[in-house]
Amino acid sequence: MADDSTALTDVVEELEDASQGTDTVKVGHLIDALDQRGYGAALAVLPLMELTPLGGIPGFPTMLALLVAILVLRMFMGYEHFWxxxxxxxRSLKSKKVLKSVEWLKPISEWIDEKLHTRLAPLTGSTGRKAASILILCLCLAVLPLEVVPFATSVPMVTISIFGLALLYHDGLLMLLGFAATGIAGFAGATLLLGG
Structure with a gap:
C-alpha cells in the first residue's frame, strides 16, 4: 500500500496546482485533478470545501452535493474514474477564491494526516464502500432543503468527508464513525426541518 502519511495534504496541493495561473478555474479541471487520487480523496476534500470561503457562495453547497452524488453513484457502480x-x-470558479479555500484547508489536512492511519481496513472494503455510498447519497439529498438554514449544510458535508477520509486512509474505525455520524446528522436535519 502506498504511504498515506501525507495523503490528504497531497490532495489539497493537487487542487492548488490545478487552480494556479488563471483568473478562473473550471469545475471539470478540479475533478480531473482529484481523479488521479481516487474516490476517497474526492469525498474527503470536496465536502470540506463547503466550510471554506467558497461555501458562502449561494447555491455552492447544492452544486457540491450534486457533484458528490454523481461521483458516489459511479463508485457504487464500480467505475474507476470520475465523470x-x-x-x-x-462551471467556473474564481481561482482566487479556490486558492484561498485551499490555503484554509492546508493546516487542517496536515493535522488530519498526522492523526489518521490504516486500521480495521476490511470495513473499508467493497461492502463498506457500498453501504457508505447509499448513506452519502441520502446526505446529499439533505443538502438542498438545508441550504435555507445558515450553516446547516455543514453537518451532512462533514459527515460525507468522514466517509471519504475513511476510504482514503483505509480506516475502518473512521468508517464506523461515519455510520454513527449519519444517524446523528439525520436526526439533526429532521429536527431542523420540522422546527424542533
Missing part, C-alpha cells in the same frame, strides 16, 4: 456532465464541468 460529471459538461454543464457542471464547465
Amino acid at each position: 460529471a456532465p459538461d454543464w457542471l464541468r464547465n
Whole structure:
C-alpha cells in the first residue's frame, strides 16, 4: 500500500496546482485533478470545501452535493474514474477564491494526516464502500432543503468527508464513525426541518 502519511495534504496541493495561473478555474479541471487520487480523496476534500470561503457562495453547497452524488453513484457502480456532465464541468470558479479555500484547508489536512492511519481496513472494503455510498447519497439529498438554514449544510458535508477520509486512509474505525455520524446528522436535519 502506498504511504498515506501525507495523503490528504497531497490532495489539497493537487487542487492548488490545478487552480494556479488563471483568473478562473473550471469545475471539470478540479475533478480531473482529484481523479488521479481516487474516490476517497474526492469525498474527503470536496465536502470540506463547503466550510471554506467558497461555501458562502449561494447555491455552492447544492452544486457540491450534486457533484458528490454523481461521483458516489459511479463508485457504487464500480467505475474507476470520475465523470460529471459538461454543464457542471464547465462551471467556473474564481481561482482566487479556490486558492484561498485551499490555503484554509492546508493546516487542517496536515493535522488530519498526522492523526489518521490504516486500521480495521476490511470495513473499508467493497461492502463498506457500498453501504457508505447509499448513506452519502441520502446526505446529499439533505443538502438542498438545508441550504435555507445558515450553516446547516455543514453537518451532512462533514459527515460525507468522514466517509471519504475513511476510504482514503483505509480506516475502518473512521468508517464506523461515519455510520454513527449519519444517524446523528439525520436526526439533526429532521429536527431542523420540522422546527424542533
